[in-house]
Amino acid sequence: MRRQSAVQKPEISTRDRILNAAVLRFSRRSYEETGLRDIAADVGIDVSYVHRCFGSKKRLFAEAVEAAIRPVHLPTSGTGEVACSLAQQVFARDATRSHGNIGPLDIVVRSFASEDAARVVRQFILKDFINPLAEKLDQPAASRATLIAAFLAGVRIFRNVLRIAPLFKAERSELEGLIANVIEEMMKVDPVAQGHRRLTG
Amino acid sequence: MRRQSAVQKPEISTRDRILNAAVLRFSRRSYEETGLRDIAADVGIDVSYVHRCFGSKKRLFAEAVEAAIRPVHLPTSGTGEVACSLAQQVFARDATRSHGNIGPLDIVVRSFASEDAARVVRQFILKDFINPLAEKLDQPAASRATLIAAFLAGVRIFRNVLRIAPLFKAERSELEGLIANVIEEMMKVDPVAQGHRRLTG
DNA sequence: TGCTCCGGTCAACAATCGTTGACATAGATC
DNA sequence: GATCTATGTCAACGATTGTTGACCGGAGCA
Numbered sequence: 001m002r003r004q005s006a007v008q009k010p011e012i013s014t015r016d017r018i019l020n021a022a023v024l025r026f027s028r029r030s031y032e033e034t035g036l037r038d039i040a041a042d043v044g045i046d047v048s049y050v051h052r053c054f055g056s057k058k059r060l061f062a063e064a065v066e067a068a069i070r071p072v073h074l075p076t077s078g079t080g081e082v083a084c085s086l087a088q089q090v091f092a093r094d095a096t097r098s099h100g101n102i103g104p105l106d107i108v109v110r111s112f113a114s115e116d117a118a119r120v121v122r123q124f125i126l127k128d129f130i131n132p133l134a135e136k137l138d139q140p141a142a143s144r145a146t147l148i149a150a151f152l153a154g155v156r157i158f159r160n161v162l163r164i165a166p167l168f169k170a171e172r173s174e175l176e177g178l179i180a181n182v183i184e185e186m187m188k189v190d191p192v193a194q195g196h197r198r199l200t201g
Numbered sequence: 202m203r204r205q206s207a208v209q210k211p212e213i214s215t216r217d218r219i220l221n222a223a224v225l226r227f228s229r230r231s232y233e234e235t236g237l238r239d240i241a242a243d244v245g246i247d248v249s250y251v252h253r254c255f256g257s258k259k260r261l262f263a264e265a266v267e268a269a270i271r272p273v274h275l276p277t278s279g280t281g282e283v284a285c286s287l288a289q290q291v292f293a294r295d296a297t298r299s300h301g302n303i304g305p306l307d308i309v310v311r312s313f314a315s316e317d318a319a320r321v322v323r324q325f326i327l328k329d330f331i332n333p334l335a336e337k338l339d340q341p342a343a344s345r346a347t348l349i350a351a352f353l354a355g356v357r358i359f360r361n362v363l364r365i366a367p368l369f370k371a372e373r374s375e376l377e378g379l380i381a382n383v384i385e386e387m388m389k390v391d392p393v394a395q396g397h398r399r400l401t402g
Numbered sequence: 403t404g405c406t407c408c409g410g411t412c413a414a415c416a417a418t419c420g421t422t423g424a425c426a427t428a429g430a431t432c
Numbered sequence: 433g434a435t436c437t438a439t440g441t442c443a444a445c446g447a448t449t450g451t452t453g454a455c456c457g458g459a460g461c462a
Contacts, residue, residue, distance in 0.1 A: 122364070
């Protein structure tokens with residue numbers, strides 16, 4: 001019924017509306033807790049059409065992850081700027097999808113536990129975050145980049161999923177300062193000279 | 202049929218066998234992916250008895266978390282020792298429940314996505330980890346302790362749940378060195394003096 | 403007019419889930 | 433022996449899930 005209304009209205013397609021609804025749902029609840037019927041109800045259509053558009057729940061989820069994430073912005077300048085930028089981005093919420101405090105990261109961190117979802121998420125984290133970041137780091141670059149990713153994911157989980165009080169209520173600028181410092185530490189410290197010193201026993 | 206067999210054999214109760222099986226299942230799969238029938242099958246009994254013993258799936262999960270976790274060991278000495286100890290414990294696997302690479306932390310990090318499970322997990326993290334750790338830290342102690350917890354959780358998730366290659370395959374001692382350093386940094390750096398310097402713009 | 407394709411609905415499938423209540427068995431107690 | 437209670441089993445409930453196939457209205461085309 002909702003055909004191109006006379007003129008050239010951009011008029012987002014039903015498929016994209018499903019995708020948007022899916023991103024929001026998957027960002028707020030776990031993969032299993034989110035039903036296709038919920039998503040269909042958001043758009044105002046029947047479940048079967050969701051399935052017809054995307055083939056399966058797993059594929060819809062994969063497309064939702066791909067649609068939600070956007071490339072992480074990594075400044076080309078020194079380590080300090082990179083650290084600060086990452087610290088800010090971990091708190092960023094999505095500008096366009098401004099419902100609640102949902103950001104593009106949340107759909108990723110919500111979906112670790114389920115095997116179906118984890119496969120999708122793992123690929124994204126490696127390709128779109130760890131690998132680009134590792135190019136900016138000293139050896140062992142891959143380990144450093146992964147630890148940074150794990151830290152950011154942990155912070156986002158504690159703050160937005162578990163809603164642990166100290167991270168949920170604390171002043172954002174204070175946290176950003178702490179986090180930026182930690183990230184900078186992860187980027188530059190030599191593990192052999194400083195890290196192993198206490199680990200012999 | 203399995204009464205105290207004549208003498209004083211310790212003979213673990215069926216209830217505890219259910220609990221053990223639940224810990225393993227919940228550590229390996231998400232809360233929703235784990236069915237009561239799977240747990241019952243592990244023990245070799247009927248589903249209904251699982252339900253009769255624990256009242257509901259949610260309560261069984263809560264008891265499983267409580268049974269799986271054990272108090273984190275915090276050395277009383279300096280920050281360096283605490284950092285090293287935490288770095289080692291994040292890689293520790295459970296000695297008694299030695300199936301696979303399952304450790305007491307995994308049931309926690311597997312289950313944060315589901316709301317039912319998150320409520321249980323949140324309480325444990327605050328009471329048994331963040332609060333004891335915060336007593337050893339400078340202000341803002343709660344924020345620091347929570348960031349450390351988030352970091353450790355992130356590392357465990359990336360390594361044991363997502364199985365991200367760099368953390369999954371890297372040399373353990375190398376990672377421990379990096380992690381211990383990062384934790385020490387989180388414990389002692391003054392956020393106002395060092396953290397805010399770049400965040401004014 | 404007739405045909406076909408797109409966008410979408412409707413009803414139902416088979417499976418799985420947590421949950422419930424009725425019933426069985428075996429010791430312990432009286 | 434009769435009764436009670438702990439330890440289980442069995443069968444089924446109602447709800448929800450992802451999934452499937454039949455169907456339908458309207459637009460475009462010949």
